[in-house]
Amino acid sequence: xxxxxxxxxxxxxxxxxxxxxxxxxxxxxxxxxxxxxxxxxxxxxxxxxxxxxxxxxxxxxxxxxxxxxxxxxxxxxxxxxxxxxxxxxxxxxxxxxxxxxxxxxx
Amino acid sequence: xxxxxxxxxxxxxxxxxxxxxxxxxxxxxxxxxxxxxxxxxxxxxxxxxxxxxxxxxxxxxxxxxxxxxxxxxxxxxxxxxxxxxxxxxxxxxxxxxxxxxxxxxxxxxxxxxxxxxxxxxx
Numbered sequence: 001x002x003x004x005x006x007x008x009x010x011x012x013x014x015x016x017x018x019x020x021x022x023x024x025x026x027x028x029x030x031x032x033x034x035x036x037x038x039x040x041x042x043x044x045x046x047x048x049x050x051x052x053x054x055x056x057x058x059x060x061x062x063x064x065x066x067x068x069x070x071x072x073x074x075x076x077x078x079x080x081x082x083x084x085x086x087x088x089x090x091x092x093x094x095x096x097x098x099x100x101x102x103x104x105x106x
Numbered sequence: 107x108x109x110x111x112x113x114x115x116x117x118x119x120x121x122x123x124x125x126x127x128x129x130x131x132x133x134x135x136x137x138x139x140x141x142x143x144x145x146x147x148x149x150x151x152x153x154x155x156x157x158x159x160x161x162x163x164x165x166x167x168x169x170x171x172x173x174x175x176x177x178x179x180x181x182x183x184x185x186x187x188x189x190x191x192x193x194x195x196x197x198x199x200x201x202x203x204x205x206x207x208x209x210x211x212x213x214x215x216x217x218x219x220x221x222x223x224x225x226x227x228x
Binding site for chain 2: 032034036042043044045046049055087089091092094095096097098099100
């Protein structure tokens with residue numbers, strides 16, 4: 001079993017600030033990690049796959065980095081529409097999802 | 107543009123079977139290297155992968171659900187379905203279907219359906 005631990009649980013920031021979200025795996029997952037954004041009442045949306053590749057249509061203020069066990073999602077300058085919950089997911093071993101980080105307006 | 111849409115009853119009685127269908131439009135469910143998956147989210151909680159299907163005969167199920175779960179494909183209707191037996195209140199959740207990239211049974215999910223809330227209650 002590979003556990004994905006996301007931190008912090010909640011991030012309180014203002015529009016325009018930089019957001020840094022962490023996802024740590026209990027075993028190496030190479031670069032097989034993705035990030036999703038979920039807004040209230042909506043399905044999750046794929047943002048980043050293979051650790052650092054932006055999905056189609058994702059703004060370039062979103063970037064992913066890391067490999068092995070430590071990964072980071074960075075939002076360079078928060079827009080009002082970026083507030084929500086972010087999940088990481090790995091595809092190497094069960095279970096796939098982390099617990100999420102909520103990004104809220106300060 | 108590929109779109110997915112979940113459908114099924116919003117309320118299921120305890121001990122009965124939860125049945126959902128995902129209808130895929132804008133592309134074919136067959137003849138591709140993609141898998142098709144179900145994910146759920148209990149109210150106020152995180153995401154849980156339920157299971158994945160490929161080409162009607164190949165499936166992967168969550169270890170915690172596999173004794174109660176069947177996922178199948180109807181290529182003639184461009185749909186895939188979920189059946190979960192002996193449901194309890196713990197199965198109350200928003201259920202999502204999604205396309206899974208073919209790199210893994212639990213590969214990247216894109217796109218997703220909008221989700222449907224299923225409540226287990228008498």
